[in-house]
Amino acid sequence: AQSVTQPxxxxxxxxxxxxxxxxxYSYGATPYLFWYVxxxxxxxxxxLKYFSGDTLVQGIKGFEAEFKRSQSxxxxxxxxxxxxxAAEYFCAVGAGRGNTDKLIFGTGTRLQVFP
Amino acid sequence: xxVVSQHPSRVxxxxxxxxxxxxxxxxxxxxxxxxxxxxxxxxxxxxxTSNEGSKATYExxxxxxxxxxxxxxxxxxxxxxxxxxxxxxxxYICSARGTRxxxxxxxxxxxxxxx
Numbered sequence: 001a002q003s004v005t006q007p008x009x010x011x012x013x014x015x016x017x018x019x020x021x022x023x024x025y026s027y028g029a030t031p032y033l034f035w036y037v038x039x040x041x042x043x044x045x046x047x048l049k050y051f052s053g054d055t056l057v058q059g060i061k062g063f064e065a066e067f068k069r070s071q072s073x074x075x076x077x078x079x080x081x082x083x084x085x086a087a088e089y090f091c092a093v094g095a096g097r098g099n100t101d102k103l104i105f106g107t108g109t110r111l112q113v114f115p
Numbered sequence: 116x117x118v119v120s121q122h123p124s125r126v127x128x129x130x131x132x133x134x135x136x137x138x139x140x141x142x143x144x145x146x147x148x149x150x151x152x153x154x155x156x157x158x159x160x161x162x163x164t165s166n167e168g169s170k171a172t173y174e175x176x177x178x179x180x181x182x183x184x185x186x187x188x189x190x191x192x193x194x195x196x197x198x199x200x201x202x203x204x205x206x207y208i209c210s211a212r213g214t215r216x217x218x219x220x221x222x223x224x225x226x227x228x229x230x
Contacts, residue, residue, distance in 0.1 A: 036221075041124075041223075041224070041226070042223055042224065043119075043121070043208055043221040043222050043223040043224045044159075044208065044210075044221040045221070046218070046219075046220075046221075090158060090159070102161055102164070103149075103159075103161070103219065104161075105158040105159045105160075106158060107157060107158045108157075108158055
């Protein structure tokens with residue numbers, strides 16, 4: 001069965017520091033992978049997605065993620081974190097027909113940013 | 116960009132009453148909408164897939180008689196929590212798949228508190 005694991009429940013970084021949020025997936029075929037951000041009381045906003053092609057994908061707000069098939073990973077990175085990046089981050093894999101019909105989410109990583 | 120709106124954003128009700136949550140695609144038509152449930156500090160769990168003009172498809176373990184879903188038009192899906200109980204208190208989020216891009220867009224969520 002498809003699954004997504006985000007090993008880090010909570011991460012704290014200083015503003016300006018680099019960031020990497022880990023995501024591992026389990027999927028039988030080529031996965032469609034997503035990263036979403038959720039601010040408190042808000043819905044989810046898509047940061048970036050990987051369907052095929054270049055394994056390093058660029059997203060909004062300066063985020064990027066790299067798909068590594070050999071490691072079944074899709075880690076999210078940002079070279080310099082801003083205080084406004086504090087939020088909950090969810091990795092997801094598409095699990096339905098067309099691989100975007102249903103999303104299976106990880107448990108999320110809460111990012112805290114100190115000034 | 117495409118916008119999905121949910122209403123109400125917050126609702127408090129007494130145990131035993133029913134609550135309706137609306138999910139609207141504001142600037143695009145959505146043949147398919149999805150309803151998720153999110154418990155505090157947990158990930159989103161897909162509850163059901165709502166297809167315009169047909170019955171919703173529920174995920175395993177979700178009571179279809181308790182969580183009534185109606186998708187009567189291409190821009191509106193509703194989730195009715197019938198005879199709500201405190202354990203139904205949760206954050207409910209909908210998403211809609213655009214007919215052109217196929218990308219999923221999420222609403223801002225509705226927080227239900229059952230007293």
